[in-house]
Amino acid sequence: MADKLKVTLVKSTIGAIPKQRATVEALGLKKIGKTVELPNNDAVKGMVWHVRHLVKVEEI
Structure with a gap:
């Protein structure tokens, strides 16, 4: 199992519901194409799943 996850925003949040927009921002993503490295734990995996x-x- 990897220590970290590399998460990239590939689609706009314009049509997303507000809860999903907040989740994307909480992951540290603001613009399409932006990538962040996050720890591979249950909390982050749950946010990514949503x-x-x-x-x-x-x-990675």
Whole structure:
């Protein structure tokens, strides 16, 4: 299992519901194409799961 996840915003949050917008921002993503490295834990995986249609995830 990897220590970190590389999360990239690939789709706009314009049409997303407010809760999903807040989740994307809480992950540290603001613009399309922005990538952040986050710890691979249950909290982060749960957040990513809720916005899985907006982001791309890689284990590093």
